[in-house]
Amino acid sequence: MSVIEKRASEVNGTVHPLPADHVSNGFFGQHILSVKQFDRDKLQYIYRVADEMRSLVKRFGKANLLDGKILANLFYEPSTRTSSSFQAAMLRLGGRNISINGVHYSSVTKGESLPDTVRTLESYCDLTVLRHPQVGAAAEAARYAHKPLINAGDGTGEHPTQALLDIYTIENDLERLDGLKVAMMGDLKYGRTVHSLTRLLSLYETEFYFVSPDILRMPGYILDELRASGHHFAELRDVDEIVGEIDVLYMTRVQKERFEDPEQYEQLKNYYVVDPEFMSRAKEDMILMHPLPRVYEISMEVDDDPRAAYFRQMENGMYIRMALLAAVLGKS
Numbered sequence: 001m002s003v004i005e006k007r008a009s010e011v012n013g014t015v016h017p018l019p020a021d022h023v024s025n026g027f028f029g030q031h032i033l034s035v036k037q038f039d040r041d042k043l044q045y046i047y048r049v050a051d052e053m054r055s056l057v058k059r060f061g062k063a064n065l066l067d068g069k070i071l072a073n074l075f076y077e078p079s080t081r082t083s084s085s086f087q088a089a090m091l092r093l094g095g096r097n098i099s100i101n102g103v104h105y106s107s108v109t110k111g112e113s114l115p116d117t118v119r120t121l122e123s124y125c126d127l128t129v130l131r132h133p134q135v136g137a138a139a140e141a142a143r144y145a146h147k148p149l150i151n152a153g154d155g156t157g158e159h160p161t162q163a164l165l166d167i168y169t170i171e172n173d174l175e176r177l178d179g180l181k182v183a184m185m186g187d188l189k190y191g192r193t194v195h196s197l198t199r200l201l202s203l204y205e206t207e208f209y210f211v212s213p214d215i216l217r218m219p220g221y222i223l224d225e226l227r228a229s230g231h232h233f234a235e236l237r238d239v240d241e242i243v244g245e246i247d248v249l250y251m252t253r254v255q256k257e258r259f260e261d262p263e264q265y266e267q268l269k270n271y272y273v274v275d276p277e278f279m280s281r282a283k284e285d286m287i288l289m290h291p292l293p294r295v296y297e298i299s300m301e302v303d304d305d306p307r308a309a310y311f312r313q314m315e316n317g318m319y320i321r322m323a324l325l326a327a328v329l330g331k332s
């Protein structure tokens with residue numbers, strides 16, 4: 001490949017233009033950095049592969065699709081679900097993992113840069129999953145990567161694989177994606193999951209309600225994108241006037257780690273709490289979602305309500321990540 005071709009492929013997010021594209025619907029060898037890379041067809045492709053992964057796990061527990069492949073899980077921020085579901089996804093497909101706690105146990109403590117760390121890991125592995133506290137870190141690291149890199153959360157920026165599993169859960173539970181009224185409530189400023197989810201839901205006919213305290217409103221650049229794509233949205237401080245109408249309520253945790261002033265966090269951490277009384281005012285056929293971890297914002301008494309979808313989201317995350325890994329590594 002000439003230098004110019006190489007540059008062009010880097011701009012497209014392509015790592016190497018290898019011929020297996022037809023078996024993985026354009027995902028083969030690609031970085032997954034932002035939900036902006038997806039359209040409705042690509043989502044449907046991943047969702048149908050995820051369905052197959054679910055039945056494969058239920059029937060056999062595992063497959064050998066990624067036998068011999070190794071995933072590097074590089075996390076500079078805490079994680080339970082994202083890191084372990086990527087690992088489980090790899091193991092269930094017959095691959096293996098290397099997990100690095102970026103902050104405490106890597107050469108980063110000696111001053112090594114992110115690109116050097118990624119280059120090191122990819123010389124041992126086939127794919128890197130990166131979580132990092134800085135917005136744009138995954139895109140920056142991908143500029144230096146020669147093997148696919150998946151963004152598992154870049155600060156307050158995006159969390160694309162979470163949004164994929166969120167929409168997959170909505171489709172599974174409500175059996176449609178167009179014509180839904182979706183409310184997102186809580187920390188819309190720092191919560192990266194709602195940034196990715198809003199972008200991805202804007203591929204569908206969605207009415208958006210953003211419910212937050214003033215200082216935790218959805219960032220202006222996301223609202224501008226919605227205006228540009230012609231979507232209706234409303235910003236509210238209180239959910240009461242719409243609680244009986246919404247199809248999806250997506251709660252978020254107030255992102256303690258992003259606050260400069262701990263006092264301010266203390267004032268906001270209990271701002272919204274969903275409890276059984278709240279759920280009694282919501283529609284019978286709505287779903288309550290949360291990316292987890294929850295802290296104060298959903299009471300445990302709600303967990304047995306069939307509308308509580310957060311444990312289903314969690315499980316779906318593994319099937320979605322199995323589908324993505326298979327597609328990116330060219331084996332679906």
Ligand code: NCD
Pocket residue numbers: 081082153159162192193252253291292293
């Ligand atoms: C989310 C995250 O890390 O952004 N967690 C997750 O990946 N499921 C949400 C959060 O931490 O509040």
